[in-house]
Amino acid sequence: MLPFIAWVGLIRTENALQLDKLEQAILNTKESFHVSLQGDVQWIQKTTSSWKVELTNIVVGEQKETDSYGNCIVYIEEETNLQIGNRIEVQGDLELFEQASNPGMYDQRAYYRAQNIRYYLWVERWKIVNDRVDFIYNKIYQFRCQLAEILEKVAQEKDIGIMQAVTLGEKSELDTDLKKLYQENGIAHILAVSGLHISCVGMLFYQLLRRITGSFKISGWISAGLVIGYVILTGSNVSAIRAGVMFVISLIANQKGKVYDMPSSLSTAVIVILLLYPLQLFQVGFLLSVTTVAGIAVIAPAIYGGEAHSKWWKGLVISCSIQYSSLPVLLWSFFSYPLYSMLLNALVLPFTSILLFSAGVGAVVGLCWMPAAVFLVGSGHFVLLYYRLLCERFVHIPGSVQLIGRASWWQIVVYLAILLSAVIYLEKKANKKRRNVYGIIKPEKKVNSKKEIVVGMELILLLVIGLLVLKPIHLNELSITVLDVGQGDCSFISFPDGTTMLIDGGSTTENNVGTYRMKPFLYSQGIRELDYVVLTHPDSDHMNGVLELLETNSIVIKSLLLPNVDGMEQSYQAILSFCETVIWMEKGMKWESGDVVLCCLHPTRGFQSEDSNDCSVVLQLQYGMFSMLFMGDLGAEEEKKLTGLQDTTVLKAGHHGSKNSTSEEFLEKITPDHVILSYGENNSYGHPHEETIQRLEQQSCSIWHTPEQGAIQIRVKQDRYYIYAYKNTR
Template sequence: MKNRPLCSLCLVIAILIGVLTAGAGAKFVPELRPSPVEQYGEKDDWLIVRGQVYKKEEKEKYQILYLKKCSVYFQKDQQSQQNQQSQQSFIKESRMLIYDEKKNKIQIGNEVEAEGKLSFFETARNPGNFDQKAYYQRQNIHGKVWSETLKITDHTVKRIQNVLENIRVHCRNILLSEAGEKNGSILSAILLGEKSQMDPEIKKLYQVNGIGHILAISGLHLSVIGIGIYQLLRKLTGSYTIGGIGGIFFFFLYVLMIGVTVSVIRAGIMYLFRVGAEIAGRHYDSVTALSVAAAVVLIWRPLSIYDGAFWLSFFAVFAVVVIMPAGQMEKAKTRTEIDIQKKRENKAWIIQIKSMIISNIEMQLFLLPIVLYFFYEFPLYATFLNLLVIPLMTILLSLGITGSFICMLCSGMFKIPGKCMLGICGFILTIYERCCEFFLELPGARVVIGRIKIWQILFYYGCVVVICVIYYYEKKRTQKKEYAKGQERNEAQECEKQRKQRKRGNTLTGMLCALGLFVLLHRFDSLSQMQVTVLDVGQGDGIFLKSPGGMTCMIDGGSSDVKNVGQYRIEPYLLSKGVGTLDYVFISHGDSDHTNGIEEMILRQKIGVKIKTLVFPKESVWDESLKKLAIYAIENGVQVAVMEQGQEIEKQGMKILCLCPGSDYSGGTGNGASMVLSVSYREFDFLFTGDVEGIGEEKLCESIEKYCPEKAFEILKAAHHGSRNSSSEIFLQKVRPKYTIISAGIENSYGHPHRETIERLEKTGSRILATANCGGIEITVEFGGKIQYTLKEGSETTAYEESE
């Protein structure tokens, strides 16, 4: 690095910013401190927000306006806004979001005034869930308003940005109309970074197969545009300077149109270094360019160190420019090797394919820790799929850009070439989809590991560093002269000596690789503990169980106020815990707030979490919802079983016993007929009650007396989200719960949990934990007689431990 002073300086800056961001937090990064609107505002406050629009985002039912230089006026209520406007006090806020359902015609640069209720972004409600607050914090946005009224106060526009925005919208509409809704939306994502109208199932299909990177505007996209235009202009004019300036100009316009992201900044800086080096007639140093890009990105957005896109973008390029060349040893070409090379010249294409496969495998292995940390799984066959995808990607980008351009400028018969090009793009996308589906059917296509620990990542990359050092010294050694000048060389002996040395080096490298992979892929969970997690699914139920030996179960999974709860709340949690398959899913009853997430998961088994067996209560209490769910499960290859009173499943020390409904239950279907499960591990007992109430709860008391008369349940999952119609005094005296967990949505319309229920629980001395307050609640029971429960309160996670 002594010959690269700029590289060294930028690396020091990047490392220093990363350490200060991770260590000092809010003391170093202003975005982590409460913003003025967070300090002085409360949820549902009525606001008037004035600011300048710097970005727009179109959704199906509304548009999102990004405002900067905001003035925020607080109102006591909506009616007082007119007569008190002159007396208002206001605060300054850097940036805010305005949600506009009326889709007013707003241009970038306009200053607008919006009125509506203030709301804040949610933190991740369960481990592994998307953290909306952190995502917008990285952009220095801390609040949002759903506008009731919106008006333009200053019609000044940013002309260049608006022209580019109109081109982008026009191009997107052309892609949707000429390439079809499905392929057009994918091309919009690839070419314009516009993912809002893309089918989420296709997006997930690409991601689980390891080709999701094609949907992100990256170096490949920008090189096709920037380098392509640069080389074209250079050939037309014969001037490096004109070609470079033209390429940079068009590159800059494209970046303005698609928006600035981490990968775009990285690719852009490296592009400028490359073109600048050619214009100046100097050597292009990719390592220096990469280090400068890292420093610039972290100065711009220091919180990028928590973003998977940052690490994937920079580590992928780092692997290409540093790691892979380090592994390519230059072998001395003896006469024997020359003879072998001559024989291989006729099979050059085989050697080239082999080299591509090896390079792809090296890339996948180098990025593996990052992929597992942020996405919890890796696609086993991504290497082979990328061998097809990446070469076709250049064709796809070139034809997509050219075809869109022709369709934008031409009409009638002159559009035919553009339509043909977009048609070929659609054919390539069909190939992608079919290949993804094919590879997904192969055994072990998805290897779910879960979120790994930081120490595992450091250990793995430590092994990588040692391997690179071995290769480096091996390369230096082979380049060294083995014999003194004038000494007779024995080619055969030298070749044999080098072969043995390479064999020893390869053996050591293989051992280090195996050790690193073992540490990285092994889950160091204790096999002597049971885990129970009551997930925050909003207004609904979703409970995860894991036995000491690894048997996995869910009890219910649904919500009445969280859309796509299976996809966005349940599946991410399971994958983060390394659960790719659920052995059993128990359905207490047929209400949608207990089943709609499971129904989603049944449909998404290939790209989500698989379900082996769906377990229902006895068939006589099935309502129409349960009947439909059973048929739906069988049609999608999920086994359906029935569990009756007194039956149990016991594996690896964990016992699941069905207490209700029994054969003497005479009530109707629905809440009262909920399947109630007692789960035991050693001396600890959990009671999961569904929505049982009324006669069902009375029968449950009798069942507890019959099957577990001496038990005092440590954990009770309160029935019916804490409704006043459940958890009677008689029932609570029978159960005697030490802790009671209530699964209910934040400020739900039912008012759950009801005050009467809370008072009854407090009277019994039970400690109450509610998902609405804590988020997902994790409970761990240790083999040695300890109970530990972990609850997430805001962004803080606290673990409590008690001995019995």
């Protein structure tokens, strides 16, 4: 049976990875892809500015049947009276979700694709072409809307978002700052409908029905149906599906008089989810849900060792087991570890069921008796107030969040191999303790408290060792990454001795470029403190991201390097207040790190220009036989005046490929092997200009484009170098 399931899973994964005809058409079209399409309404969600509607059974244009297209999200900005099951026709520009183009960046396309949602559309015109209704799903959706409306009426403004998230899986009203606070403290999992929520709701139904009916069978089947309905009501996220499947299996085991085996139940849930949504295997939500339960079901029993322990010690073991199993996923996805999260979770989790009960039952009671709803939901306010106060205290403790970075795949393999070996050893040891020489199970032996304290300290120490095993290892090599920041520039250099440098950081096309593109990359490298930051000139597309990160206290800059041009200081005023050490760069200045030499070729002392682009700092990097030029936005006229040029391995082209930079004369002087162009797709400036591309093609050099290929990464070891595009390696 297992080989057959594996075979089916591989086929479904292969099909899920393939591009459908619509995706191929969108990728092959440089202009906007305007379509008229029809689809059945599968789910509806209210966002802050529009209605988010998921369509399935897509038919494009004049076709009469669907052509195996994925689902589509459409955004309708006006009020709608849509119901689940309606078939609608919409018109607008069909687009693909944004793909991660830098290391550490959130991959929106992969997230939606794992749910079989492949494209989105902002609706220009729409109409209902068939008003049929899916009765069950629509009733569940309407019930969800009613509960959300009651919570909006009776809950305090700051509590609405959390209560809707906890009970209904609705996160559109969730306060961004509060969500960030929960994430930093490692308790954001309470905002997702998961095993704890399903267990609370399911057992409430089951026990209540047992008292009413007195029948295991009737109460079990009704409870299973209600739990499945609750999973649908909360949006059918993978954590809820996993918990729902496991709860139903536990009911079946109970009715059959069998012992419930959690590892087997988890395996069944994993198979069900991956057969439905095979690409969930690569999603953090699925992996965290599975590894968390695996820690409880597999690692914790092995640590217990067949002995009787106190409740506090069992709680510590469960917390540590969850951390051991989920640590690689946490660090791969979020790059940091909340140091006190175990203690905070111990203080938070006992009150989660109270919060769920007050918000959930309060909303249901509010359907017929609003004063009671006010009282019940109001009691949940004090739980949220307690959570907020705890988080605000913990986040200000020194070292509360440890930035680790993203480990290499081989480090994760080593960590998992050690963990698996330890679990097998402990399980064998525990089995010997459980049975006597005749194979008969012995009574559990009570462990004294002193031993529990010692072992507890050892468990925490092992967690620290796990963090060290997964901490990225700095390789003795030169590493250069030119990030994709849209219409802007940002290059990062990691020197062989561990010194770090950022050259520019800004964009005019990407909102919050610091938060969503630069910060994830730096944190994935385990870097919050930069040794040097060079701002080649004061244009916003070269510095607004750096300023954003400084204003949000996301990075620390040891030394800021700026062009030594008269009258330039005023242009950098906003950023100077954040940096104690400022070095004004001019031609002839040289910086060495081991065998790496970085020379400033421009501007010359006393240089003046009305064009800020021509004030750009130009840097030449040399490491053995490898060399690279960083041109800022320098124009062709100033290129002619540069001296000390030599044959160049890689050219970071000036001014995003403008026709007024990277002249033919300049290219003949440096004869680059590779040229990197950083610009925004379909930008209003027309970068890179056709003339520039033609000049580069005449040089027979390799041309790298950040919008198409993502971040361009270069690794240099002695006299060998490797250059590759991030999108091509994923």
